[in-house]
Amino acid sequence: MKRWSQYRAVLLPTVLLTLLMLGFAWYATGVVDRDRAMEQAENRLVQMSQKIDALQSEQSLILDEAQADYQTRARIISMMINTTPTLLETETDLEELRLVAGAEVISVSDRQGVIRFSTDQSRTGDRVEDAFLPAITNKVFSEWYFPDESTRDILLVGTARLDQDGVIQITFKPDDISQLMQSADLSELVNGTQFMENGTLSVLDESCRYMSHTDSALVGAQSPYVPADFSGNAGHFSASPYQSSALVCYRKYRSYTLVCTLPYREVYARRNSAVLWMLALGALLDLTAGFCVTSRLHRDQQ
Known part of the structure; x- marks a missing residue:
């Protein structure tokens, strides 16, 4: 009984501390990673709106000269x-x-x-x-x-x-x-352009049809979204557009909806990696603590 009391006295705080650290790391790193992804998405959406302005200015110039x-x-x-x-x-x-x-x-x-x-x-x-x-x-x-x-x-x-x-x-x-x-075609705006490693960029018309997309094969196709998904002038929501849960950030510009989609596995990739390392470290600390208690008990028995 005394042996188990000593085990509990050492291992229980160690395990609880490990779980608390894992929970805090999971939440804090996740919030930071999500905010970072959303900030990068917003910057990219602003760049897309600037490119649309540039394309339309180029088109106007071409037509005026013609x-x-x-x-x-x-x-x-x-x-x-x-x-x-x-x-x-x-x-x-x-x-x-x-x-x-x-x-x-x-x-x-x-x-x-x-x-x-x-x-x-x-x-x-x-x-x-x-x-x-x-x-x-x-x-x-x-x-x-x-x-x-x-x-x-x-x-x-x-x-x-x-x-x-x-x-x-x-x-x-x-x-x-x-x-x-x-050369000033809107469909070429984000053709072949990735967002981060696995994310996509797209431009939707008022019926949520792709006018431009990272995958050029989707241009002209109906997107998996509906106008009600984009209720504000800008925002974000979670969706599974292609059987993969993703963070969807959007921004309305003129008559278009600019969309940036990033799979959650990439949004939280750094967090997941950090938590796995902390889990391994916590397990190592728990094993070390258990080994120390066992060694101490053996010495006391001798």
């Missing part, structure tokens, strides 16, 4: 027709104008907006786009737009005729714009 270029081409065609109106009378001359402009189709209307001359004969008799009708009376009018904003594969430019009232409507296939816009 607008000036294509409207200048249209005005040059208008001036050439004004100088030599007979250019409209033969298909060959019209075709040469089209080549000079680098256009797909050139159409010229009368004062009613009805196309009278065109490099595409099937359009003769059609009306020019309503957006270009002000050019009939406004000699300095010039406008452009993409019929399909999603693809931007066709560009229409309208400018005023200078030789008489009417509209010059030119159709372009702006491959140069498409190539330049690809």
Whole structure:
């Protein structure tokens, strides 16, 4: 009985101290690791918002320069027709104008907006786009737009005729714009970019569809989130987006939701390692204490 009392007197405090140290290390290191991960995620989300600004500024610059270029081409065609109106009378001359402009189709209307001359004969008799009708009376009018904003594969430019009232409507296939816009494509924003070692970055639209993702194969796919998950302008929550429990940090920016996801196994990797080492050290101390008590008891018995 005396032996067990001595064991308890030494081992019980040692074990309790070890458990207290493990519990404190588990909690304190976990809080620090979580805060550190969230701080790094917030910094990365801010960087992503800055990149979006830079991309949109680049896109605006590309479009502004392209607008000036294509409207200048249209005005040059208008001036050439004004100088030599007979250019409209033969298909060959019209075709040469089209080549000079680098256009797909050139159409010229009368004062009613009805196309009278065109490099595409099937359009003769059609009306020019309503957006270009002000050019009939406004000699300095010039406008452009993409019929399909999603693809931007066709560009229409309208400018005023200078030789008489009417509209010059030119159709372009702006491959140069498409190539330049690809370099400023939002889908490439975080393509291939990891967060820490195993985390991911993504940009969601208003329906929570991926507009950009670390894994480019997911671009355009529906994310595992719903709009209700992102109730505030910024925040974090826990989720299992791909069968792995993860910390999800987000930030709303313009019409996008920027998301940073990091598996909890990485968030708490340092804590788990530290606790394992402390557990091993605690076990060693307990064994040492037990060995010392046993040795002391043996000596007392002798």
